[in-house]
Amino acid sequence: EPEVTQTPSHQVTQMGQEVILRCVPISNHLYFYWYRQILGQKVEFLVSFYNNEISEKSEIFDDQFSVERPDGSNFTLKIRSTKLEDSAMYFCASRAREAGIADTQYFGPGTRLTVL
Amino acid sequence: SQQGEEDPQALSIQEGENATMNCSYKTSINNLQWYRQNSGRGLVHLILIRSNEREKHSGRLRVTLDTSKKSSSLLITASRAADTASYFCATRGTGTASKLTFGTGTRLQVTL
Numbered sequence: 001e002p003e004v005t006q007t008p009s010h011q012v013t014q015m016g017q018e019v020i021l022r023c024v025p026i027s028n029h030l031y032f033y034w035y036r037q038i039l040g041q042k043v044e045f046l047v048s049f050y051n052n053e054i055s056e057k058s059e060i061f062d063d064q065f066s067v068e069r070p071d072g073s074n075f076t077l078k079i080r081s082t083k084l085e086d087s088a089m090y091f092c093a094s095r096a097r098e099a100g101i102a103d104t105q106y107f108g109p110g111t112r113l114t115v116l
Numbered sequence: 117s118q119q120g121e122e123d124p125q126a127l128s129i130q131e132g133e134n135a136t137m138n139c140s141y142k143t144s145i146n147n148l149q150w151y152r153q154n155s156g157r158g159l160v161h162l163i164l165i166r167s168n169e170r171e172k173h174s175g176r177l178r179v180t181l182d183t184s185k186k187s188s189s190l191l192i193t194a195s196r197a198a199d200t201a202s203y204f205c206a207t208r209g210t211g212t213a214s215k216l217t218f219g220t221g222t223r224l225q226v227t228l
Contacts, residue, residue: 006144031214043159043204056215069201091159094216103166103208105216109158 002026004108006092012114013082021077021093021111031095032075034067035106036060038086043091049075082115089113122205122219135192137222139205140185146208148181148188149216153202162190162203167210195226199205 005024013019025032028065034046047057066078075094079086089112093105122139129135134152139148147166151159165172165188172179178191192199202223206216 033215035218037218042220043206045215045217058149058215086203089156093159103214104149104161104164106161107159112156112203 004092004094004106006090006108006111008111009012009109009112010112012116015084015115016081019079019082019113021079021090021092023075023077023108024073024086025075025092025094026096026106027073028096029094029106030097031055031105032067032069033093033095034077035091035093036106037057037089037091037110046077046090079113082113084115087115122203122222125220126223126225128227129195131195131197133195133226135195135199135226137190137203137224139190139219141180141188141205141207141217141219142186143207144210146210148179148187149181149208150177150190151204151205151206151218153200153204153221156220158205163165164218192224196199196223197226197228200224200226 007022032049035043037043047059047061047067048055064080068076089110091110092108093106135172145167149163149164151163152162153159161179163174163179165179176193202221204221205219
C-alpha cells in the first residue's frame with residue numbers, strides 16, 4: 001500500500017541553524033500539507049500546497065518557514081533560523097484528487113525536530 | 117471549548133470491552149475524520165464521515181456524527197491491547213480550505 005515517507009526521523013539542531021525536513025508524498029496525490037505537534041499538544045496545521053504554490057497557511061507559518069516541491073516526488077519544509085519553540089514532531093500529509101476519496105489526508109511517520 | 121475537543125482525555129478499559137470517545141467542534145464542517153496515533157509515531161487514518169452522513173462503520177469501528185450538536189463519537193467494539201493509542205478527531209471546514217483542525221485527543225489504554 002502506498003504511503004507517505006519522511007526523512008530524517010529525528011533531527012537535532014542548534015538554535016539559529018537552518019533545517020530542511022523532507023517528505024515524499026503518495027505518488028498520484030496532488031495536495032500536500034505540513035502539520036506539527038509539540039510534545040503533549042494537539043496537531044496543528046502549518047501550510048497546504050497545491051499546483052506549486054501555497055494555498056493556505058496558518059499564523060505559525062511565518063517568514064522563517066518555506067515549502068518547496070523541488071522535483072516530482074519530494075516536498076520539503078525549511079525552517080531558516082530555528083528557535084527552541086520549533087521543537088516538535090513535524091508531519092507531512094498528502095491527499096488525492098479523485099472524487100470519493102479526495103478528502104482523506106494520509107500522514108507520514110513524522111520527523112522529530114529537537115532544537116538545542 | 118476549542119474546535120475539535122475530545123472527551124474523555126484518557127480512557128482505560130479491559131480487553132474485550134467497548135471504548136467510546138467523543139469529539140465536539142464549533143464551526144460548520146465538510147467532514148470529520150478520526151486518526152490513531154501510537155506513542156511518538158505517525159497518524160493513521162481510521163475513518164471519514166461526511167457532514168451529510170450520520171453513521172459509518174468500518175470493521176470494529178463505528179462513527180456517528182450529529183451536526184446539530186456539532187459532535188461525533190467513535191466506538192471501538194471488542195477492544196484489543198493493540199488498540200492502545202491516542203485517538204484524534206479532525207475536522208475539515210466548509211469552503212475551499214482543506215486543512216484539518218485536530219482535537220485534543222483521547223488516550224486509550226486497553227489492558228489484558
